[in-house]
Amino acid sequence: MRGVSIIGIGQTEVREHWERPLRGLAVASITAALDDAGIDRADALYVGNMLSGELTGQEHLATLIADFAGLRGIEALKVEAACGSGGAAVRMGYLAVASGLQDLVIVTGVEKMTDCENGLVTEALAMAADGDYEAMQGLSFVALNALLMRRYMHEYRVSHEDFAGFSINAHRNAARNPYAMFHRPVTREEFTSARMISDPINLLDSSPIGDGAATVILCPEEKAQDLCPAPVTIIASATATDTIALHDRDDPLYLQAAHESAQKAYAQVGVGPEDMEIFELHDAFTIMAALSLEACGFADKGRGVELAKDGEISLRGNIPISTMGGLKGRGHPIGATGVYQIAELVQQLRGEAGANQVECHLGMAQSIGGTGATAITHILEGPN
Amino acid sequence: MSLARHWRLQDERYKLIGRECAACGQKLFPPRDICPHCGSRDLKPYRFAGAGEIYSYSTIYQPPAGYEGFVPYTVALIRLDEGPLVTAQLADVDRQGVEIGQRVEMVTRRLREYGPEGLIVYGYKFRPVLKC
Amino acid sequence: MKPNREVGIVGYGAYIPRYRIKADEILRVWKGIDSIHLEEKSVPGLDEDTATMAIEAARNALKRATIDPQEIGAVWVGSESKPYAVKPTATMVAEALGVTPHTNAADWEFACKAGTEAMQAAMGFVGSGMAKYALAIGVDTAQGRPGDQLEYTASAGGAAFIMGLKEESLAYLEASYSYVSDTPDFFRRPHQYYPQHGHRFTGEPAYFKHTYYAAQHLMEELGYTPEDYAMVVFHQPNSKFPRRVAQRLGFTGEQLKPGFLVEVIGNAYAGSSPLGLAAALDEAQPSDKILLVSFGSGAGSDALSFTATERIVKNDDSLVRVRDYIARRREIDYGTYCRYRDNLNSH
Numbered sequence: 047m048r049g050v051s052i053i054g055i056g057q058t059e060v061r062e063h064w065e066r067p068l069r070g071l072a073v074a075s076i077t078a079a080l081d082d083a084g085i086d087r088a089d090a091l092y093v094g095n096m097l098s099g100e101l102t103g104q105e106h107l108a109t110l111i112a113d114f115a116g117l118r119g120i121e122a123l124k125v126e127a128a129c130g131s132g133g134a135a136v137r138m139g140y141l142a143v144a145s146g147l148q149d150l151v152i153v154t155g156v157e158k159m160t161d162c163e164n165g166l167v168t169e170a171l172a173m174a175a176d177g178d179y180e181a182m183q184g185l186s187f188v189a190l191n192a193l194l195m196r197r198y199m200h201e202y203r204v205s206h207e208d209f210a211g212f213s214i215n216a217h218r219n220a221a222r223n224p225y226a227m228f229h230r231p232v233t234r235e236e237f238t239s240a241r242m243i244s245d246p247i248n249l250l251d252s253s254p255i256g257d258g259a260a261t262v263i264l265c266p267e268e269k270a271q272d273l274c275p276a277p278v279t280i281i282a283s284a285t286a287t288d289t290i291a292l293h294d295r296d297d298p299l300y301l302q303a304a305h306e307s308a309q310k311a312y313a314q315v316g317v318g319p320e321d322m323e324i325f326e327l328h329d330a331f332t333i334m335a336a337l338s339l340e341a342c343g344f345a346d347k348g349r350g351v352e353l354a355k356d357g358e359i360s361l362r363g364n365i366p367i368s369t370m371g372g373l374k375g376r377g378h379p380i381g382a383t384g385v386y387q388i389a390e391l392v393q394q395l396r397g398e399a400g401a402n403q404v405e406c407h408l409g410m411a412q413s414i415g416g417t418g419a420t421a422i423t424h425i426l427e428g429p430n
Numbered sequence: 431m432s433l434a435r436h437w438r439l440q441d442e443r444y445k446l447i448g449r450e451c452a453a454c455g456q457k458l459f460p461p462r463d464i465c466p467h468c469g470s471r472d473l474k475p476y477r478f479a480g481a482g483e484i485y486s487y488s489t490i491y492q493p494p495a496g497y498e499g500f501v502p503y504t505v506a507l508i509r510l511d512e513g514p515l516v517t518a519q520l521a522d523v524d525r526q527g528v529e530i531g532q533r534v535e536m537v538t539r540r541l542r543e544y545g546p547e548g549l550i551v552y553g554y555k556f557r558p559v560l561k562c
Numbered sequence: 563m564k565p566n567r568e569v570g571i572v573g574y575g576a577y578i579p580r581y582r583i584k585a586d587e588i589l590r591v592w593k594g595i596d597s598i599h600l601e602e603k604s605v606p607g608l609d610e611d612t613a614t615m616a617i618e619a620a621r622n623a624l625k626r627a628t629i630d631p632q633e634i635g636a637v638w639v640g641s642e643s644k645p646y647a648v649k650p651t652a653t654m655v656a657e658a659l660g661v662t663p664h665t666n667a668a669d670w671e672f673a674c675k676a677g678t679e680a681m682q683a684a685m686g687f688v689g690s691g692m693a694k695y696a697l698a699i700g701v702d703t704a705q706g707r708p709g710d711q712l713e714y715t716a717s718a719g720g721a722a723f724i725m726g727l728k729e730e731s732l733a734y735l736e737a738s739y740s741y742v743s744d745t746p747d748f749f750r751r752p753h754q755y756y757p758q759h760g761h762r763f764t765g766e767p768a769y770f771k772h773t774y775y776a777a778q779h780l781m782e783e784l785g786y787t788p789e790d791y792a793m794v795v796f797h798q799p800n801s802k803f804p805r806r807v808a809q810r811l812g813f814t815g816e817q818l819k820p821g822f823l824v825e826v827i828g829n830a831y832a833g834s835s836p837l838g839l840a841a842a843l844d845e846a847q848p849s850d851k852i853l854l855v856s857f858g859s860g861a862g863s864d865a866l867s868f869t870a871t872e873r874i875v876k877n878d879d880s881l882v883r884v885r886d887y888i889a890r891r892r893e894i895d896y897g898t899y900c901r902y903r904d905n906l907n908s909h
Contacts, residue, residue, distance in 0.1 A: 164492065165493065165494060165495035165496075165498060166495050168492060168493065168494040168495065169494035169495040169496065172494050176517075178435075178439055178460070179442075179460045179517060180517045181494070182439075182541065182551070182553070183505065183517050183518050183519055183541065183553070184490070184493065184494070184497045184500065184503060184505060184519055184541065184542070185490075185494075185505050185517060186490060186492065186493060186494050188490075188492065189488050189490050189505050192488035193486040193487070193488050193505070193506070193507050194486070196486045196487060196488055196530075197485065197486035197507075197530070200486070200530050242489075242491050243490075243491055243492050244488045244489065244490045244491060244492065244505075245488055245489050245491075246488070247488075289466075291517065292507060292515070292517065293507055293514065293515035293516055293517045294466070294515070295515075298485075298486075298507070298515070440657060444654075444657055444658040445658065445660060499608060500608055500609065519609075521607075521609060522580055522607065524892070537614075537618060538614055538617045538618070538658055539609040539610060539614050540608075540609045540610070540611060540614060541609075550611075550613075550645055550646070552613065552614065552654065552658075555609065560882055560886065560890065561879070561880055561881075561882050561886060
C-alpha cells in the first residue's frame with residue numbers, strides 16, 4: 047500500500063456546452079490537467095459517467111476518451127455509480143495507485159446532459175433509483191428527494207425556508223468561481239418564491255442540469271515531489287452502500303452509507319468531523335446537504351439545517367461547504383461532479399481558491415449515488 | 431416498451447405480493463430472493479392487505495418522460511400495516527388534503543401507456559380510505 | 563329461461579369514479595339542448611379505465627361473497643369501451659383478483675347490455691355445473707361527441723356479480739328472458755372514437771320495443787304482475803325513457819327509485835343497469851323480488867327476475883355501497899372534463 051497524491055487538476059466550465067460534444071469536454075479537462083501536472087502521458091484512465099449511453103448513445107466511454115485524449119493504448123475503464131460516478135472513479139484511481147499496480151493515473155468525470163429535452167433527462171436521472179419499484183411508479187429523482195424533505199420538515203418541525211442558507215451559500219461562492227454555472231447570488235425572497243419542481247423542492251433547492259468535465263491526476267506519494275511543487279495527498283478513501291430504494295431504508299432520514307463511508311475514512315487517519323476544515327458535500331438538493339452534515343457527524347439528527355441558519359457552512363464558518371459553489375451553484379454534471387469536488391478541494395488546499403479561499407490543511411469530499419445508496423468519501427491533506 | 435418486464439411484475443403490481451421470511455418472519459415488499467434482515471433464502475410469497483398510512487408525499491410538476499399526461503400528480507411513501515414502506519402514487523387526491531399519517535388503501539390504476547398503440551401498464555396506487 | 567340447477571348472485575360490487583360534471587356546465591359551453599333532466603354525470607380520472615373499474619367492482623363483489631377466488635371458473639366482462647380492442651379486459655381482472663390460471667375469461671359486447679349478457683351466460687355456466695362460480699361484470703367509460711346530445715349522459719362506472727348456486731345466493735334467479743332483433747339504433751364502427759346514434763329512432767323502435775316485450779314476456783312466463791316486485795331496474799340512457807317504460811308496464815315511481823341513478827351519475831352504458839341492480843340489492847330485504855331489464859343498442863333487452871334471500875342482509879360497514887360511490891364526488895369544469903376524456907385531440 048502506498049500513499050496517493052494529486053499532481054494536476056483540470057476543469058471545464060459547467061454550463062450548456064452547445065458547441066462541445068461529450069468526448070470534447072473530457073479531452074479539454076484532461077489536457078488542462080496534464081498541463082497543470084506538467085506531464086504528457088499516463089498509465090491508466092478511469093472515467094466517471096452515468097448517462098453517456100442513455101443521453102448521447104455512447105457507451106465504452108473510457109476507451110473512446112483515452113484515444114481522443116492522445117492516450118491510446120492505456121488501461122481505460124468507465125466507472126458508474128449514478129450521481130456518485132465521479133467519486134467512484136476517484137476511488138478506482140486511488141485503488142490503482144495505492145495498490146502499487148499503476149503509477150500515473152488520470153481520473154476524469156464527464157457528463158453531457160443538455161442535448162436532450164427535460165422529460166428524457168428526468169427519466170434518465172431516475173435510473174439512479176429503483177427502476178421497477180420507484181421510477182416505474184412515475185417518480186422523478188427530484189420527487190424522491192422531495193419525499194425526504196417533506197418527512198424531514200414533518201419530523202423535525204422545520205420549514206422550507208429553514209433550508210435557504212444552503213442555496214444562498216452555494217450561489218454566493220459560485221459567483222466567485224469562474225468554472226461555476228451560476229454567477230449571481232440568490233436572495234432569501236427568491237429562494238422562498240422559486241418555481242416548484244416536486245413540492246416542497248423548488249428550483250432553488252435543486253442543483254441544475256449542465257455539461258462539464260473535471261480531471262485529477264494521481265501518482266504515488268513518494269514520486270509526487272519530483273513532479274509537482276505542491277502536491278495534495280489523498281489520506282483516506284472509503285466507500286459504503288445502502289439500499290437503493292428509499293422504501294427499503296431502515297430510516298430514510300439517515301444517510302447510513304454516508305455515515306459509514308465517512309466513519310471508515312475518519313478511522314483510516316484517526317480523525318473526526320471536528321478536524322475537518324472544509325467539506326465538499328453532495329448538495330444535489332438542500333435536503334441532501336442537511337442530511338449529509340448529519341450523517342457525517344457535523345450535526346445531530348434533525349439539526350443539519352441549523353448549520354445553514356447560523357452561517358456555520360459559510361467560508362468563515364466552522365464547516366465551510368460548497369466552497370466553490372457546490373452541486374447547487376457550480377453545477378452537477380452527474381458523473382463529473384465527484385471529480386469537480388476533488389479538484390476544488392485541491393484548489394483550496396493549494397491556496398488557489400481566490401475569493402473563496404478557506405484557510406485549510408485538511409478537507410473532505412463526499413460523492414453520493416442515488417438518494418444515499420452509495421457514498422464515497424475522500425479526505426485530502428494539503429502540501430507540507 | 432418491454433412487454434416481458436411488465437408481465438414479470440404483475441404479481442407485485444396487481445396483488446401486492448411480496449415475501450415472508452420463514453426464518454425471521456419479516457414481511458418484504460417488493461419481493462426478494464435473500465432476506466435483507468437475516469440472510470435466509472427461505473422466502474415464501476406473502477400477499478399484503480393493501481392498508482397503510484402515508485409516511486411522506488410530494489406533488490410532481492416536472493415529470494419523467496411518459497408521465498406528462500398526468501401532471502400534476504402526487505407520489506408518496508406508504509407504510510403498510512404489515513411493516514414495509516412502499517413507493518407509489520396517490521390516487522383520487524387533490525393537491526390539498528393530503529397529510530402524513532393519513533390512512534390509505536390500495537387500488538389498481540393505469541400507471542402509464544407506451545403511446546396510443548403500445549402496452550398499458552397497470553399497477554398499485556393508494557387512495558385515502560373510502561370507508562372506515 | 564333458467565338453468566336446470568337454481569342459481570343466483572353470491573356477491574356483488576360496484577364502482578363509480580369520483581369526478582362529476584354538471585349538465586349545466588356542459589350546457590354553458592354549448593348553449594343548446596335543454597330537456598336533459600339530469601343533474602350531473604360521472605367522469606373517469608386520468609388513471610382510470612374500464613379495466614381498473616372492473617377490478618374494483620369485482621374486488622367489492624369478492625368481499626361480499628367471501629369465496630376463494632380460485633373457485634371462480636369464468637370471468638366475463640361486458641363493455642363497449644375496452645382498453646384494448648384485442649386483448650381481453652377479463653384476463654386483467656382475473657389476474658388481479660387471483661382467479662387465474664384455471665378459469666375461462668372473455669370480453670362480451672352488446673352495447674349497453676353487454677353486462678347482463680355476461681350475467682346470463684354466467685348463470686348458465688354455473689347452472690350447468692361447468693363452474694362453481696362465475697364472475698360477470700358490466701362496465702364502461704362511455705364516450706359522447708362534444709356538443710352532441712349524448713355528451714350530457716355518457717358516463718363511467720359498473721358493477722360485478724359473482725354467480726353461484728341458489729343455496730349460497732343473496733338473491734337467486736327465478737328466470738330470465740332475452741328479446742333481440744337487428745335494429746341499428748346506435749353503433750360505432752372500428753377506429754371511430756365516438757358512436758353514431760339514430761336520434762328519435764333510438765326510442766320506440768329500439769329502447770321501448772325491446773325492454774317492454776322482454777319485461778312483459780318474462781312476467782307472463784313467471785305468472786307475475788308488477789305488484790309482485792319490490793323494485794324494478796331499467797337501463798337508463800336518460801331520465802325519461804326508464805320512467806316511461808316503467809309506467810307503460812305498470813310499475814310505480816317507488817319501485818323504480820332504488821335503482822334509478824341516471825340523474826346523479828349519468829348513463830354508464832354497459833354499467834348502467836348493473837349499477838342499478840347493485841343499488842337495488844343494497845336496499846333489498848329478504849324475499850324482495852327485483853326485476854332487471856337491460857337494453858343494448860343493436861338491439862336487445864335482457865329481463866332477469868331475482869328474489870332476495872336471507873343472505874341479502876349484511877352487517878358489514880366496511881362494504882362499499884353504490885350510494886357511497888355516488889356521495890364521493892369532485893366537481894370538474896368542462897375544460898378539465900375535455901382533458902380527462904381526451905376530447906382535445908381530433909378524433
